[in-house]
Every structure is written in C-alpha cells, then in structure tokens.
Amino acid sequence: QVQLVESGGGLVQAGGSLRLSCAASGRTFSNYAMGWFRQAPGKEREFVAAISWSGGSTYYADSVKGRFTISRDNAKNTVYLQMNSLKPEDTAVYYCAAAVTSSRLQRGEFDYWGQGTQVTVSS
Numbered sequence: 001q002v003q004l005v006e007s008g009g010g011l012v013q014a015g016g017s018l019r020l021s022c023a024a025s026g027r028t029f030s031n032y033a034m035g036w037f038r039q040a041p042g043k044e045r046e047f048v049a050a051i052s053w054s055g056g057s058t059y060y061a062d063s064v065k066g067r068f069t070i071s072r073d074n075a076k077n078t079v080y081l082q083m084n085s086l087k088p089e090d091t092a093v094y095y096c097a098a099a100v101t102s103s104r105l106q107r108g109e110f111d112y113w114g115q116g117t118q119v120t121v122s123s
Contacts, residue, residue: 002026002112004096009117012086016121020081022096022114029098030074032112033105036081038092038119045095049081050105064090086121093118 008020022034035050049070050059058070069082079096094117097110104111 002029002032002098004098004112004114006094006096006114006117009094009119011120011122014086014088014121014123016086017082017084018086018119020083020094020096020117020119022079022081024077024079024098026077029077031100033099033102034070034072034079035097035099035105035110036070036079037095037097038090039095039116040089040092043092047108048094050099051079052102052105083119086119088121088123091119091121 003025005023006020008018012018031053033052036048037045038048039045047061048064049068051070051072055072067085072079096114098112099105099110
C-alpha cells in the first residue's frame with residue numbers, strides 16, 4: 001500500500017507560480033511511476049504530467065507543456081509539480097497518483113491516489 005499526501009496548493013494570480021508536492025509513504029516509492037491529474041468544477045479529471053520511476057522520462061498534457069515541470073526526489077519519497085505562468089483555466093483540484101509498473105503508466109492506469117489540493121488562479 002502507498003499513501004499519497006499532496007500539499008502546496010493555494011490562490012495565485014494569473015502569471016504566477018506554485019509548486020505542488022506529493023509525499024508518499026512506503027519503502028517502494030522509487031519503484032513507482034508517478035503522475036499528476038486535475039479536476040475542475042463540472043469537468044472530468046484530466047491528465048497533467050507523469051514521470052517514470054527513475055525520473056528519466058516525463059510526460060505532459062499539451063495544455064501545460066512549457067509551463068509545468070514534474071520532478072521527483074526518491075530519497076525524500078516526494079514528487080513535485082512546478083507550475084509557472086499559471087492561467088485561470090488551470091484552476092482545479094490537483095491529484096497525485098502512483099502507478100506500480102511502467103506498463104501501467106504507459107496505459108494511463110494508476111493504482112494509488114491522493115486526496116487532492118486546490119489550486120485557484122485569479123484573473
């Protein structure tokens with residue numbers, strides 16, 4: 001079992017930056033691929049970014065490419081999402097997720113989810 005706890009959300013003006021963190025419990029964090037998703041009010045949850053277990057491969061939704069950066073520190077059991085040039089349409093609850101294998105990551109199948117952190121971008 002893996003428990004994921006997100007932090008770092010908040011209210012920011014358009015053009016600003018936030019860094020989200022996701023702390024994972026368990027000794028096998030470094031074996032998992034990790035991802036970030038978001039869900040805006042009235043919309044379905046959507047993929048934002050993902051990173052392989054080693055950090056060597058990263059993936060981004062087109063809507064955030066060039067603005068968001070996903071990274072991980074396996075020694076700290078933590079994955080990060082640096083969000084720059086934020087837009088009002090980035091407003092959502094952001095969720096951290098873990099995939100137990102790379103193949104599941106490739107299929108977009110995640111096994112563990114955090115509770116989410118609210119990001120609000122004002123215009």
